[in-house]
Amino acid sequence: MNLSTDIWVWVGVVLTLCVYSFLYKDNPFYRFGEHLFVGVANAFTLSFMYHRIIVPIMWRPFAGAVRIAGEEGITPELFNPMAEANFLVIIPGLIGCMYFTRFIPGITWMVRIPIGMFMGYYTGRVVPAYFEGSIFPQMKGTIVTQASFDPAMGGGLMAGIFAVIILIGVIGTLTYFYFSKEHKGLIKVGANTGIVFVMVGFGASFGFTVMARVSLAIGRFVFLLRDWLGVIS
Amino acid sequence: MREKIPLALLIILGLIGLTDRFMPHPGPEALNQYLRDTLLRIISAFALILGLGNLIVRHFNRIKRKEEHWPHSYVLLGSFVLASIIGLFGGVSGELWFPTSIGGFQFDITTIYNKILIPLGASMFSLLAFYMASAAYRSFRARNWLAALLLISAFIVMLGQVPLGAYISPVIPEISQWIMEVPNTAAKRGIELGIILGMLATLLKILTGIERSWLGSGR
Incomplete structure (x- = not known):
């Protein structure tokens, strides 16, 4: 046994044991770890946001513009939003401050402005992104072509059969989740096929997730036995 | 005004975001870059401050009221x-x-x-x-054959991830791999396509101003 002398290893051990104490029952040690996690995670996010967004994107351009205006006077370049030093960065700051109008009676509605701008831009932006990044590739991957069976084009007999199974599975799954029409006749056949794939898929996802969590647990035990106690190498 | 200005801004910025990929011109590209890298990043930072303020106030009140x-x-x-x-x-x-x-x-x-x-x-x-x-x-009780299917596929996938599976039979990791690549892909793809189509419908409803629940109450 070779006990660690690193303070951070001891901190990690105490916190790991605090969290694992929940296996017995909910207790103050677990809640301590839980609250510490939330506090530190938020502080990290705040620091990261301050050093990576507020200072370089807002504060430095504004301070630079103030300095240049003091030395050379106000020039049109100081109002160019793309310039390194410009006064216009104050506008997003002011729009951001509108979030706090939520607490000011009478102008509460102004909180909708930053929300609307943020939501609007990213709503518009993700529509083509979803088509390009998800719908088209997923459909392309599902369509069975001659190439799926052709060894010269990276396919083969088994690959072709698997491609057909995937196609049947996708159509079946979509049919199973199609609730606009009663599951009768052909739709019932499709839905019944779909549920088979869905159950196998859920089972596989469950098994995969359990194993991912188990590997995390193994990582923590390796940390305790190797880094802290030094009983394994 | 209380609803129309935010809604107009949403639609205008939404259209700018929507057309970004279809307009390979320096002007719209620069505008999009400014919106993405400067304006909206700064706005999002303020949203974080609001959230943190909320967290702090919530816990101060919890201490003041000596809640559980x-x-x-x-x-x-x-x-x-x-x-x-x-x-x-x-x-x-x-x-x-x-x-x-x-x-x-x-x-x-x-x-x-x-x-x-x-x-x-x-x-x-x-x-x-x-x-x-x-x-x-x-x-995990095999109440019917579909539940048994779920149980068996989970069991095979779990066994296929550890050396014990290969020790029992070298076929188990291969079956596990096949389950992940074929039926699991088919089910995931079907579910994902459904989710994305639903999301797209909602996004378009937001963009066209049909969906307005984000505006909250009329205050």
């Missing part, structure tokens, strides 16, 4: 204030004026992240391994 488990709010507020001071004045890697090391002992915000947040996060997620196993024990 209130002493733990001191842990949250204390750790938040201490780590924030270290992070804000010490810099991301301890490059600013605030001291973030004593001798060889480093405690800058990146070290705190690596030594406190990562062990805590990994431990919390690994806790789920125990609970999922016990939940599976209770719920």
Whole structure:
């Protein structure tokens, strides 16, 4: 046994044991770890946001513009939003401050402005992104072509059969989740096929997730036995 | 005005975002870059401040009212204030004026992240391994053949991930791989396509102003 002398290893051990104490029952040690996690995670996010967004994107351009205006006077370049030093960065700051109008009676509605701008831009932006990044590739991957069976084009007999199974599975799954029409006749056949794939898929996802969590647990035990106690190498 | 201005801004910015990929021109590209990299990033930073303010007020009230488990709010507020001071004045890697090391002992915000947040996060997620196993024990009963299918596929996938599976039979990892690549892909693809089509419908409803629940009440 070779006990660690690193303070951070001891901190990690105490916190790991605090969290694992929940296996017995909910207790103050677990809640301590839980609250510490939330506090530190938020502080990290705040620091990261301050050093990576507020200072370089807002504060430095504004301070630079103030300095240049003091030395050379106000020039049109100081109002160019793309310039390194410009006064216009104050506008997003002011729009951001509108979030706090939520607490000011009478102008509460102004909180909708930053929300609307943020939501609007990213709503518009993700529509083509979803088509390009998800719908088209997923459909392309599902369509069975001659190439799926052709060894010269990276396919083969088994690959072709698997491609057909995937196609049947996708159509079946979509049919199973199609609730606009009663599951009768052909739709019932499709839905019944779909549920088979869905159950196998859920089972596989469950098994995969359990194993991912188990590997995390193994990582923590390796940390305790190797880094802290030094009983394994 | 209280609804029309935010809605107009949403639609205008939505159209700018929507057309970004279809307009390879320096003007719209520069506008989009400015919106993405400057304007909206700064706005999102203020949203975070609002959220943090909410968290702090919530825990102050919890202490004031001595609600259940209130002493733990001191842990949250204390750790938040201490780590924030270290992070804000010490810099991301301890490059600013605030001291973030004593001798060889480093405690800058990146070290705190690596030594406190990562062990805590990994431990919390690994806790789920125990609970999922016990939940599976209770719920995995082959009541009908579909439940049996779920049980068998989960069992094969779990067995295929560990050396024991290959030890029992070299076919098990191959079947596990096949389940992941064929039926699992088919089911996931079907579900994902359904989700994305639903999301797209909602997004278009927001963009055209049909869906207005984000505006909240009429105040």
